[in-house]
Every structure is written in structure tokens, then in C-alpha cells.
Ligand code: ADP
């Protein structure tokens with residue numbers, strides 16, 4: 086048990102796509118300033134769970150509370166405004182644009198009306214421009230990319246590009262960061278570096294939830310693990326507790 090009220094609480098959360106319960110009756114909470122991993126086999130509902138929390142999908146049942154406020158029915162930009170940002174399973178950076186421009190787009194998309202507005206920069210004042218730039222630079226500093234701000238994002242390593250994606254999310258200065266398979270495609274060394282970065286961010290007061298299907302990867306990083314299987318939560322606990330849980334072992338071995 087962690088002291089204090091949870092930052093995020095979901096209760097009976099579910100969504101159906103036709104006859105498929107992608108997420109079903111999930112009740113779980115995220116302790117503040119901790120790393121919670123959402124794990125489970127492919128198709129377990131992990132990404133869908135993030136899509137629900139971040140307002141990309143509207144749940145067909147259940148509630149979501151963030152810092153005590155009901156955010157179940159909020160739209161994506163409203164959710165961002167409340168302090169929840171996310172990265173995507175597939176990288177969504179603009180390789181031809183500079184690292185700084187990418188982070189600024191992250192800031193604009195999250196704080197303004199949308200992508201087109203962010204790309205076209207229409208009707209916005211210089212003060213907004215400076216605010217976006219400052220927010221983007223702060224985000225780049227947090228991920229160790231301030232020195233690369235002027236380079237095209239596509240010129241960075243795979244790991245660097247992942248960091249750009251994280252900076253895009255951090256530029257809205259969230260309290261909760263959702264990372265969807267951040268280590269996908271990384272080699273062991275890059276993975277270790279990424280884990281170090283996540284620990285640093287949490288040390289600075291951020292709360293992180295991350296989706297990962299490789300159980301070994303999260304064992305050394307997560308404070309708390311939520312295990313999904315066929316859309317349902319089958320276990321929650323410390324890495325030690327979860328890895329000894331017969332239902333979890335069955336889900337991974339039994340498929
Ligand atoms: P995971 O991230 O754990 O691998 P997902 O959350 O992506 O799993 O998917 C869970 C299930 O929901 C899968 O069977 C997937 O095909 C289905 N699903 C996800 N999104 C949609 C959607 N928009 N429409 C229909 N089915 C979907």
C-alpha cells in the first residue's frame with residue numbers, strides 16, 4: 086500500500102467494440118509520484134485502457150477520477166488541460182522538423198484547438214509563441230535533448246526520437262504521463278537509459294503509467310503492476326507479488 090490518495094482512479098471501467106469487451110469492468114488506481122506498469126499479453130486491452138483514460142475513447146461503462154475530479158466524459162484536450170499527457174505506441178514525430186518544432190507542436194496540440202492550428206500557427210500572438218517555445222525547451226531539458234533542439238528530429242537515433250516523443254507529451258507539463266510501450270524497438274542499452282529517464286522524471290514529481298507486454302522489462306522499474314488479460318484486471322501488486330500470482334503465470338504461459 087502507498088500512502089496518500091491515488092492520483093487517478095478508475096472504477097468498473099469498460100468499453101465494447103461490437104461484441105468484443107476490449108476493456109471490461111476494470112477497477113484500479115495509480116499512486117502519485119510512482120511508476121505503475123500496465124502489463125498483459127497482446128490484445129489484453131492495454132492501449133485501449135490508455136485511450137479511455139486520455140479521452141480518445143468514451144467508455145461504455147464506469148468512471149475515471151483524476152485528482153478527485155470526474156473526467157469520464159472529458160474530451161482529449163480537456164484531459165490534457167487537467168494534467169494527463171500520453172505518448173503513442175507508434176512514434177508520431179515529424180522527422181523533417183527540428184526537435185524544438187516537434188516539442189512546440191506537442192505544446193500547441195495539447196493546449197490549443199488541434200493539429201492544423203498547431204502546424205499553421207494561424208491567428209496566434211507572439212506571446213503564445215514564446216510560451217510554446219519556453220514550454221518546449223523545458224520539456225527538451227527534462228529529456229536531455231536541449232542541446233539538440235535545432236537538429237532535424239529524423240537525424241536523431243531511435244532512442245533520441247523516442248525522447249522527442251516524450252518531450253512532446255511533457256511540453257504540456259502534465260502531472261500524469263502515460264507511456265505506451267516506450268521501449269519498443271530499443272536495444273538493451275537504450276532500454277536501460279530510458280528506464281533511467283523515467284526514474285528521473287518520477288523523482289521530479291511526475292506520476293508515470295506505462296504499458297508494456299514484456300514482463301521482464303517492468304520488473305525492475307515499476308512500483309506497482311496492473312495485469313490485464315482479455316480486457317479484465319487479473320492482478321495488481323508489487324512486481325514480486327504479481328510475478329508469483331498463479332493467474333498471471335497462467336495468462337502468460339497459457340496465452
Ligand atoms: P493491447 O494494447 O493490450 O495489445 P489493445 O488495447 O490494442 O491491446 O486491443 C484490445 C482489443 O481491442 C484487441 O482485440 C483489439 O483488436 C481491440 N480493439 C482495440 N481498439 C479497437 C477499435 N477501435 N475497434 C475495434 N476493436 C478494437
Ligand code: MG
Nearest residue numbers: 131132133174
Ligand atoms: Mg497496445
